[in-house]
Amino acid sequence: MRILVSDDLAHEGIDILKQEFDVDVKTSLSEEQLMEIIQDYDALVVRSATKVTKNIIDKSNLKVIGRAGVGVDNIDVDSATRKGILVVNAPEGNTIAASEHTVALLMAAARNIPAAVASLKSKKWDRKSFVGVELRGKTLGVVGLGRIGKDVAYKAIGLGMNVLAYDPYVIKDHVENIHIKVADLETVIKEADFITFHVPLTKTTYHMIDKERISMMKDKVIIINCARGGIIDETALYDALVSGKVAACALDVFEHEPPLESPLIDLPNVIATPHLGASTAEAQVNVAVDVAKDIIRALKGEMVKNPVNMITVRPEEYNEIKPFIELAEKMGSLYTQLKNGRISEVEMIYTGKITRFDVKPITTAGIKGILTNILEIPANLVNAYFLAKERGIKIIEKKISKDQDAPGNVILKITTDKGVGSVSGTVFEKNEQRIIAVDDYKIDLIPKGYALMSFHRDRPGIVGEVGNLLGRNDINIAYMQLGRKSFRGEALMVLGTDEEIPENVLDEIKKIKDVSDAVFIKF
Numbered sequence: 264m265r266i267l268v269s270d271d272l273a274h275e276g277i278d279i280l281k282q283e284f285d286v287d288v289k290t291s292l293s294e295e296q297l298m299e300i301i302q303d304y305d306a307l308v309v310r311s312a313t314k315v316t317k318n319i320i321d322k323s324n325l326k327v328i329g330r331a332g333v334g335v336d337n338i339d340v341d342s343a344t345r346k347g348i349l350v351v352n353a354p355e356g357n358t359i360a361a362s363e364h365t366v367a368l369l370m371a372a373a374r375n376i377p378a379a380v381a382s383l384k385s386k387k388w389d390r391k392s393f394v395g396v397e398l399r400g401k402t403l404g405v406v407g408l409g410r411i412g413k414d415v416a417y418k419a420i421g422l423g424m425n426v427l428a429y430d431p432y433v434i435k436d437h438v439e440n441i442h443i444k445v446a447d448l449e450t451v452i453k454e455a456d457f458i459t460f461h462v463p464l465t466k467t468t469y470h471m472i473d474k475e476r477i478s479m480m481k482d483k484v485i486i487i488n489c490a491r492g493g494i495i496d497e498t499a500l501y502d503a504l505v506s507g508k509v510a511a512c513a514l515d516v517f518e519h520e521p522p523l524e525s526p527l528i529d530l531p532n533v534i535a536t537p538h539l540g541a542s543t544a545e546a547q548v549n550v551a552v553d554v555a556k557d558i559i560r561a562l563k564g565e566m567v568k569n570p571v572n573m574i575t576v577r578p579e580e581y582n583e584i585k586p587f588i589e590l591a592e593k594m595g596s597l598y599t600q601l602k603n604g605r606i607s608e609v610e611m612i613y614t615g616k617i618t619r620f621d622v623k624p625i626t627t628a629g630i631k632g633i634l635t636n637i638l639e640i641p642a643n644l645v646n647a648y649f650l651a652k653e654r655g656i657k658i659i660e661k662k663i664s665k666d667q668d669a670p671g672n673v674i675l676k677i678t679t680d681k682g683v684g685s686v687s688g689t690v691f692e693k694n695e696q697r698i699i700a701v702d703d704y705k706i707d708l709i710p711k712g713y714a715l716m717s718f719h720r721d722r723p724g725i726v727g728e729v730g731n732l733l734g735r736n737d738i739n740i741a742y743m744q745l746g747r748k749s750f751r752g753e754a755l756m757v758l759g760t761d762e763e764i765p766e767n768v769l770d771e772i773k774k775i776k777d778v779s780d781a782v783f784i785k786f
């Protein structure tokens with residue numbers, strides 16, 4: 264397998280990749296250049312410079328895209344998900360670097376350090392123009408209280424600042440215990456002397472700070488943005504810096520990078536760094552190593568640590584749910600090999616000990632199994648939910664947890680325009696998977712290899728007739744299972760076979776008296 268690294272990645276990460284796969288490093292490529300070569304690669308590793316657009320994704324055969332860093336706004340994650348391409352990032356390795364850079368910018372802005380340095384270097388001894396403000400006792404507004412925001416908050420508390428934070432997704436009590444006061448966005452921006460941003464760039468955070476919100480801020484506020492350009496409307500910010508409403512700002516990030524044409528960087532009260540938040544020796548090694556390890560896991564089909572567009576499973580749970588993931592996929596696939604019809608609803612019902620776990624990965628695997636036989640786009644654990652939803656399929660997940668010590672059971676119930684059908688399965692000791700029912704037929708089937716499933720009216724001799732026909736065609740029967748609704752009533756026969764059953768043989772089986780249908784199943 265081949266990996267393309269299209270941005271500068273620390274060699275520690277590249278070395279790890281090279282131990283397992285072929286790696287090419289080609290940086291500064293245009294979209295067109297990348298589109299020309301991307302088909303040759305299974306994995307792409309980027310930092311923030313490469314824009315992984317829909318065009319590139321659609322042209323590719325990628326299995327995984329890795330971001331050596333946190334923000335994935337340079338990757339069209341929706342397009343990747345639709346195509347079933349896993350996106351992974353490395354969110355932990357640069358937290359300290361970004362938070363230290365934020366504090367450096369905060370202090371540099373408060374004390375006019377860059378301008379003072381430039382003045383002295385131009386041989387001036389000017390002490391009057393650079394009188395600063397102190398941080399102690401001032402309020403720092405922190406917008407976004409994730410890894411970096413929280414670390415900045417701790418550091419600010421250490422500097423004697425009061426921290427007032429806005430993050431609608433954090434638990435208030437949890438952070439208030441550590442002296443961070445939580446408030447709504449308006450309160451934060453109205454009361455803060457300094458405001459720092461640590462949110463991802465999303466549709467919701469794009470221009471979350473505009474002209475109106477700037478007008479609510481204290482006069483002479485100082486703004487720091489070490490998260491993403493685009494969070495603050497740069498035109499509104501420029502006007503506020505010129506009018507003096509905003510005393511100063513320190514920006515590490517810009518809506519368009521590099522911002523060489525931006526009038527912002529020419530203003531005397533703007534400190535600007537070229538997206539250096541994560542640029543420490545330590546952070547670059549951390550993120551390169553983290554992303555490289557996840558790329559390798561993804562290419563080897565193992566569980567990744569930092570998926571962006573796939574459900575996470577805690578490693579300690581993975582071994583427990585893995586056999587159910589495999590089983591659910593086979594159950595879904597069995598269903599759509601057996602039956603057709605326009606699917607409107609998929610219900611996954613869980614009982615027994617599996618209800619102790621998060622079953623979403625199992626549900627996703629069931630959907631993957633269902634979709635694999637009916638869609639042109641290959642379904643996988645990344646895109647299965649997305650593709651089902653796109654087709655208007657309602658997904659219901661139910662846990663019935665009366666006895667959590669009983670063996671785990673999964674029932675897959677599918678509603679189509681032709682009615683409701685189901686497949687049930689279980690996992691025995693030693694991870695042995697079984698399909699135990701198809702609709703109302705009770706069976707005991709190991710979902711492996713090939714099988715013939717035929718529906719017939721129960722009568723003496725019919726099993727032999729099917730068996731003989733297979734024998735005449737040199738198809739060996741490995742095992743047999745019979746499920747019937749009633750004596751001499753409707754029945755389901757499952758014959759495991761060692762060979763594939765060709766269409767013409769299936770047609771002959773269907774012609775046997777009292778056989779209503781026969782389907783060849785591949786597990």
Ligand SMILES: NC(=O)C1=CN([C@@H]2O[C@H](COP(=O)(O)OP(=O)(O)OC[C@H]3O[C@@H](n4cnc5c(N)ncnc54)[C@H](O)[C@@H]3O)[C@@H](O)[C@H]2O)C=CC1
Nearest residue numbers: 333334361407408409410411430432462463489490540541
């Ligand atoms: N300048 C640089 O070199 C670097 C910049 N970054 C940027 O910093 C951002 C934050 O990184 P982390 O703290 O590691 O991410 P994180 O995911 O730990 O934290 C993000 C926080 O933002 C919050 N959030 C999301 N939407 C919000 C909204 N609308 N309003 C308020 N809060 C919201 C989330 O609840 C979360 O707590 C990244 O997304 C990235 O864009 C990260 C590393 C380096």
Ligand SMILES: O=C(O)CCC(=O)C(=O)O
Nearest residue numbers: 310311332333334541542
């Ligand atoms: O790759 C870089 O240096 C930028 C880091 C960054 O912005 C991020 O991790 O979100």
